Amino acid sequence: MAKLEQLxxxxxxxxxxxxxRDSNTRQALDNFDQLVEKQAVLTxxxxxxxxxxxxxxxFFHFQDEFGPLQGYVKKDIxxxxxxxxxxxxxxxxxxxxxxxxxxxxTGEKTLNVSRFELLTKSLHPLPxxxxxxxxxxxRYRQRYADLIVNPEVRETFRLRSKIIAAIRxxxxxxxxxxxxxxxxxxxxxxxxxxxxxxxxxKLDMNLYLRIADELYLKRLIVGGFDKVWEFCKDFRNExxxxxxxxxxxxxxxxxxxxxxxxxxxxxxNLLRSVVTxxxxxxxxxxxxxxxxxxxxxxxxxxLDAIVAHGGPxxxxxxxxxAVKLAKDDGIDTTGLMIHGKVVEAFFEKYAEPQLISxxxxxxxxxxxxxxxxxxxxxxxxxxxxxxxxxxxECGNAFSELNDPIDQKQRFLDQGKVAEAGDVEAHRLxxxxxxxxxxGMPPTGGLGFGIDRLVMLLTDSHSIRDVIFFPQMRPE
RNA sequence: GGGGGUGUAGCUCAGUGGUAGAGCAUCUGCCUUUUAAGCAGGUGGUCGAUGGUUCGAUCCCAUCCACCCUCACCA
Numbered sequence: 411m412a413k414l415e416q417l418x419x420x421x422x423x424x425x426x427x428x429x430x431r432d433s434n435t436r437q438a439l440d441n442f443d444q445l446v447e448k449q450a451v452l453t454x455x456x457x458x459x460x461x462x463x464x465x466x467x468x469f470f471h472f473q474d475e476f477g478p479l480q481g482y483v484k485k486d487i488x489x490x491x492x493x494x495x496x497x498x499x500x501x502x503x504x505x506x507x508x509x510x511x512x513x514x515x516t517g518e519k520t521l522n523v524s525r526f527e528l529l530t531k532s533l534h535p536l537p538x539x540x541x542x543x544x545x546x547x548x549r550y551r552q553r554y555a556d557l558i559v560n561p562e563v564r565e566t567f568r569l570r571s572k573i574i575a576a577i578r579x580x581x582x583x584x585x586x587x588x589x590x591x592x593x594x595x596x597x598x599x600x601x602x603x604x605x606x607x608x609x610x611x612k613l614d615m616n617l618y619l620r621i622a623d624e625l626y627l628k629r630l631i632v633g634g635f636d637k638v639w640e641f642c643k644d645f646r647n648e649x650x651x652x653x654x655x656x657x658x659x660x661x662x663x664x665x666x667x668x669x670x671x672x673x674x675x676x677x678x679n680l681l682r683s684v685v686t687x688x689x690x691x692x693x694x695x696x697x698x699x700x701x702x703x704x705x706x707x708x709x710x711x712x713l714d715a716i717v718a719h720g721g722p723x724x725x726x727x728x729x730x731x732a733v734k735l736a737k738d739d740g741i742d743t744t745g746l747m748i749h750g751k752v753v754e755a756f757f758e759k760y761a762e763p764q765l766i767s768x769x770x771x772x773x774x775x776x777x778x779x780x781x782x783x784x785x786x787x788x789x790x791x792x793x794x795x796x797x798x799x800x801x802x803e804c805g806n807a808f809s810e811l812n813d814p815i816d817q818k819q820r821f822l823d824q825g826k827v828a829e830a831g832d833v834e835a836h837r838l839x840x841x842x843x844x845x846x847x848x849g850m851p852p853t854g855g856l857g858f859g860i861d862r863l864v865m866l867l868t869d870s871h872s873i874r875d876v877i878f879f880p881q882m883r884p885e
Numbered sequence: 886g887g888g889g890g891u892g893u894a895g896c897u898c899a900g901u902g903g904u905a906g907a908g909c910a911u912c913u914g915c916c917u918u919u920u921a922a923g924c925a926g927g928u929g930g931u932c933g934a935u936g937g938u939u940c941g942a943u944c945c946c947a948u949c950c951a952c953c954c955u956c957a958c959c960a
Contacts, residue, residue: 412912467917501910515918538896538909538920545896547952559896574926602960624938648959649886742957754960796960803960834959859960883951 413498414531422495424531429506431455436476438511442519446511452521454479455506455529457558458499462540468496469520472505477561480520487524495528501539502532526531550880563875566868569691570876573864574641576687577661578681586637591626593619593643599842600624600781602834603646606656624781625842626856627664628810632850639663641860652872653802656881659860668854669783669809670793674770677797677805677856678707681768683778685867696800696866699766707768707797712757715771723759724753727775727790732756747827750775765798779819780836782808797858800866805858812853814846864875 417424433452438445445452456474466485471478485493499505509523509820537543542559549556549563556563578588592857598605600622608617623642630638642660650656665673685692691771692704713725717851722735732752736743741759746752753775761771773785774794782792793809810818828835864876874880 460922462919462922463916464919464922465916467919469919469922471920480920482918486917514920516920518918518920520918535895535910538921540909541897543896545892545952547892548896550952555896604937604959646959649957651959652954654959806960857960885951 413500414533416498417495417528417531420495422528424528426529429455429527429529431506434476435474435479438479439477439519439520442511446513449510451508451510451524453506453508454521455504457499457504457532459536461501463497466493466828469514472507478868480514480518481523482512482520483526487522488526492526496526499528500532500535500883502536503528504530504532504535519705523599526737527676530696547882550874551882551885555877561828563656566864566876567878569868570864572688573684573867574860576684577680578641579687580683581639581663583697584637584676584680586639586665587635589627589630589635589638589640591623591630591640591642595620595626597837597839598622599644599836599839601644602836603803604648606645606647620859621646622660623662624857625839628850628853628855629842629845630665631664632845632848636666650881652874653862655861655873655877655883658873658877660857661860662855662857664810664853664855666851666853667850670772670795670807670854673854673856674707674772674795676854677807677858678768678770681797685883688867694867694869697871698868701767701798701800701866703768707770709770709772709795711773712753712761712771712775713773714766715761716753716756719760719764721756723748724756748775748777750778754778762798762803763801766800766867768799770795770797777823779808780824781811781817783811783813784816802862802866803859804862804866805856807854807856809848810853812846812850814843816848818843 414424431454432741433454435454435456438452438454454474456472458481459471459473459478461470462468468482468483472481473479483493483496488496499696506527506529507521507523508525509521512520512522514520522705537555537559542551543556549560559775581588594608594617596617598621601624603621605618608619609615610617620642621644623640623644627638640662642662643657644660645657647656648654665676667793682692682703685694693700693702695701713723717723724732727749729749729752732749734747736746736752736755741755743752757771765771773791773796774782774790776784776790776792779792779794782794785791785793795807796803797805811820818838821836824836825838861873861876864870865873868876871878
């Protein structure tokens with residue numbers, strides 16, 4: 411603060427308006443030898459991160475978006491006035507620097523500064539230079555400080571951006587149209603979850619923040635668009651843990667005239683393409699496990715997967731027997747009111763944690779999949795798959811149910827589940843039934859969580875590490 | 886919701902039933918190739934909050950708050 415007054419007294423604006431750069435730290439380092447040879451004069455800008463003053467000269471590190479570079483100022487070169495100004499700078503200040511490149515005695519590539527100016531005065535000290543900012547709470551609450559001092563955090567979010575760009579590019583190449591549908595919905599649907607409720611004053615009605623956009627995208631398929639997708643922010647009013655944030659990102663896509671096997675092939679290609687585009691190879695490491703997107707993904711039915719991982723055979727669809735087996739196995743059967751839920755419980759216990767390599771789990775119980783089409787070979791099942799990678803569920807897809815009569819019945823069945831106490835059961839959406847009754851072509855659809863995909867591809871343990879501003883309680 | 890853990894200076898962390906400590910940052914002085922620069926000196930604290938025990942609590946006890954890990958719940 412005292413320095414701020416001194417600067418003003420010297421006629422220096424601590425918060426000037428703009429600065430013209432012609433280079434950055436990456437260009438300087440990438441073309442270092444040439445630039446040294448030409449004695450090229452570069453102008454760049456960045457934040458001061460460290461300072462080492464030695465009498466009448468000083469070394470410092472500054473960093474821009476691309477990383478750090480050392481700078482060198484010498485009183486003889488920059489003159490009395492700038493040397494005084496340099497003394498008034500702090501770690502954290504943002505400066506514009508002009509100079510030539512050289513290598514120091516200890517071999518570090520350095521900008522020999524001939525001119526500089528203060529671009530923004532920092533009024534709050536940066537976290538410690540050696541340990542950085544390690545307190546997780548502080549890092550989430552003050553992500554800006556986290557980003558300044560922790561380069562790996564910047565890298566994670568840079569990758570997030572690249573991953574999303576690669577997905578968008580791939581879907582564009584495949585002929586999918588990106589669309590936008592309502593976030594505020596009069597009726598929530600398309601998933602099993604509790605919603606956030608909000609209120610429209612003029613309409614005097616409750617609205618819900620969407621838990622999914624599935625039912626709207628299908629309306630667009632009815633309307634005649636054959637391949638649509640949306641990058642959707644969804645909201646679910648549920649618990650928070652390392653895999654769940656109340657506000658999260660999902661991509662849903664729908665393709666007319668396709669079934670779930672087409673979608674499986676499509677999604678496999680998409681993931682392989684994204685990983686290759688972003689990393690230049692098909693293999694990544696997640697939590698110590700090597701995961702290769704190159705080979706064809708494994709495919710196994712949910713019932714078979716349970717058996718294959720040491721669980722019971724539940725293919726007789728006998729609810730009472732399944733519940734008894736579950737109880738004997740120590741599974742908490744509270745809330746497992748239908749056969750499909752018991753199957754899922756067994757699956758989650760036996761199979762899910764083992765599914766490290768990309769695996770399609772196919773053919774789910776019908777009673778837990780109210781928007782999926784009945785399996786063409788077995789009426790107790792639906793044509794649905796989920797993708798598991800690194801033990802995490804990373805996507806969910808169906809041959810979409812397009813029979814309005816069946817769909818209505820499924821909603822009504824869900825109503826019974828709701829009456830039985832399941833707050834997450836689907837609600838009857840009459841307008842959606844109306845849309846289906848106009849005729850929706852055979853359609854395959856897919857939803858996949860962006861945050862979990864980014865976790866996987868950036869080897870992040872918590873969803874909070876891949877969301878810039880995760881939800882926190884007020885301090 | 887259950888279990889475990891953390892909370893002390895701007896940051897990273899020690900520590901004690903008797904007026905609060907280090908390193909970095911910050912301030913003053915010295916130092917013209919340093920890099921966790923160095924040397925000398927100084928400033929900086931509601932010890933998460935509220936109660937209780939005690940002559941005296943940052944420390945012991947209780948309650949609460951926030952965060953982390955984990956289990957449960959939940960696409």
